[in-house]
Amino acid sequence: MADDAGGGRREYSIIVPTYNERLNVALIVYLIFKHLPDVNFEIIIVDDGSPDGTQDIVKQLQQVYGENRVLLRARLRKLGLGTAYLHGLKHASGDFVVIMDADLSHHPKYLPSFIRKQKETGADVVTGTRYVQNGGVHGWNLMRKLTSRGANVLAQTLLQPGASDLTGSFRLYKRNVLEDLISSCVSKGYVFQMEMIVRATRKGYHIEEVPITFVDRVFGTSKLGGSEIVEYLKGLVYLLLTT
């Protein structure tokens, strides 16, 4: 049923931005199909001209799963994550849009619980959270945990953001809600996820949470990193002033 031919509308569009995720992209596509057997979805891969040949792998995946299920919407240069979502969204046909990382820290086995939660509650946004029962993180050292906790307490106290996991980016949105949020968010990179959820809260959208576990990336290299703490604090101040 979900395998209908033709480019018809899908119920769910799963946007996966990639940059040098040659191996991960194959694994994640397999796992998405494994965990959503009876769901009418499409996967939109937004690749920014990865030099490692990510796009070749995506084309091979299209041979296996069909070009109408695995869509490649590439861009020529590395233009950043925020605009990658926007680009993917332009090509999405689903009523609901899921955004997830390709690096397997967001495991597709949680997709059914996002979908179920949305159906049960009619939520506008369902966001994955690591900091609750049944959630969790693996592969972080003490320093990383400490910064994460500190950042979280600071944000919860000052900002009252309406979600327990601000920087996680594994989320399901109603399509029009995502369009609205993206168009009102100006941050780049790391802070973008935070701005999205805080603005969603301020705009009065209905937000629900589901627990997810987060295993730090196994393959490939991190693209963010560096001065994350400084970026975070800047983002916090920016959000205090503008939301």
Added chain:
Amino acid sequence: MKHIFKIIAMLVAVSAIWIALLETATVPRSYTWLLPIYLVVALGCYGLFMVGFGLMFFPTCPQEAVLLQQDILEAKEFLSKKGVDVGSE
């Protein structure tokens, strides 16, 4: 209302109470002068407590890493049969 104004409004309210206490001297002045320090210390303690508490009960999931390895093997096996190049990284 921008969130910063909410915070400022709260600070103003707290200062107003403090000044009122100073003026009316219901409590001895020397105590009232110390109140802001207590407040800052209390806030600091709250922060440290929350961070420490969070750190102690930080949810971890070592078993998930093992499960993920199994998923990866399974995916690689299936995909290489289908002719997808998952050999090298």
